Amino acid sequence: MSRLIRMDGSGHTxxxxxxxDDPASVEAAVAAFRDELEQGAIAMxxxxxxxxxxxxxxxxxxxxxxVRRPIAGG
Amino acid sequence: MTATDAxxxxxxxxANVYWRPRMxxxxxxxREQLWTLTTLAHVxxxxxxxxxxxxxxxxxxxxxxxxxxxxxxxxxxxxRRGATVxxxxxxxxxxxxxxxxxxxxDLVDRDARELHARTGLVPEPGRLGTWLVGEVGALLVAGxxxxxxxxxxxxxxxxxxxxxxxxxxxxxxxRSDEEGFATVANLAFSGARWRVRRRLPKRQRAALDAVx
Numbered sequence: 001m002s003r004l005i006r007m008d009g010s011g012h013t014x015x016x017x018x019x020x021d022d023p024a025s026v027e028a029a030v031a032a033f034r035d036e037l038e039q040g041a042i043a044m045x046x047x048x049x050x051x052x053x054x055x056x057x058x059x060x061x062x063x064x065x066x067v068r069r070p071i072a073g074g
Numbered sequence: 075m076t077a078t079d080a081x082x083x084x085x086x087x088x089a090n091v092y093w094r095p096r097m098x099x100x101x102x103x104x105r106e107q108l109w110t111l112t113t114l115a116h117v118x119x120x121x122x123x124x125x126x127x128x129x130x131x132x133x134x135x136x137x138x139x140x141x142x143x144x145x146x147x148x149x150x151x152x153x154r155r156g157a158t159v160x161x162x163x164x165x166x167x168x169x170x171x172x173x174x175x176x177x178x179x180d181l182v183d184r185d186a187r188e189l190h191a192r193t194g195l196v197p198e199p200g201r202l203g204t205w206l207v208g209e210v211g212a213l214l215v216a217g218x219x220x221x222x223x224x225x226x227x228x229x230x231x232x233x234x235x236x237x238x239x240x241x242x243x244x245x246x247x248x249r250s251d252e253e254g255f256a257t258v259a260n261l262a263f264s265g266a267r268w269r270v271r272r273r274l275p276k277r278q279r280a281a282l283d284a285v286x
Contacts, residue, residue: 005177007174007177007235007239007242007243008235008239009166009170009234009235009236010169010170011169011170011171011172011173011174011176011177011236011238011239012173012174012177012239042086042087044246044250046181046246046249049182049183050198050199050200050249051249052246052249052250053083053250054083054085054086054250054251066177066242066246068227068242068243068246068247069227069228069229069235069243070086070087070090070227070228071087071225071226071227071228071243071244071247071255071258071259072087072090072225072226072228072258073091073224073225073258073259073260074159074210074211074224074225074226074259074260
């Protein structure tokens, strides 16, 4: 089961869960993913220690996709 | 990189600071040298004044001591400003903090988790040096020098992120594009490690010692 989560005021919220053999869950996850990006969020996938990638489309084969807010110089 | 990855691998936030040249090891070295020159420009004149005053008249010793105090205090104030990038914000409620710490714990190894629990800073090795990531900024440790970067997750809807999430935001951005991260962040101070260490809260000095 793969998960799309968003870091937010609650710690994190699970936005969607999907398996590739369940088209309905994939469709819901893709819709939730696009909603977040349209609101200005940034999606990341961790690739082991020290590595993370920014993704613009939901990578269906990943176990965990994290949505974060933009950062800015303080 | 897979087909779903961003094509350029660059931090998306770079678009918000399009006028800044991308940070590179060479540019960082120049910024560090500029900070060294700035420190010297503050220290050397006051030291010369202090020496000159005493040579002119031993009665001018109080003025000389005041000049030396300026030579010490001005760089110390810069370092103090730099050290504030590691400060902790007021924590959120217990449940969100626990959830955020759980996620952050999944992103780092056991040693980093342990250091974060003790100091509030997460170590992250990079090509520019070793980073110590906090809630509202990061320290970049390279040899005997520390650069202090002010950067934070934005709160567009006004909701306050738990501390673990703040660190995780910066950590993920740093991991995806280190030089982009250093471009987006504001350099608050760069100087000798000992200067910054003195200005850090005691519990955070262990983090600096651990990666030095």
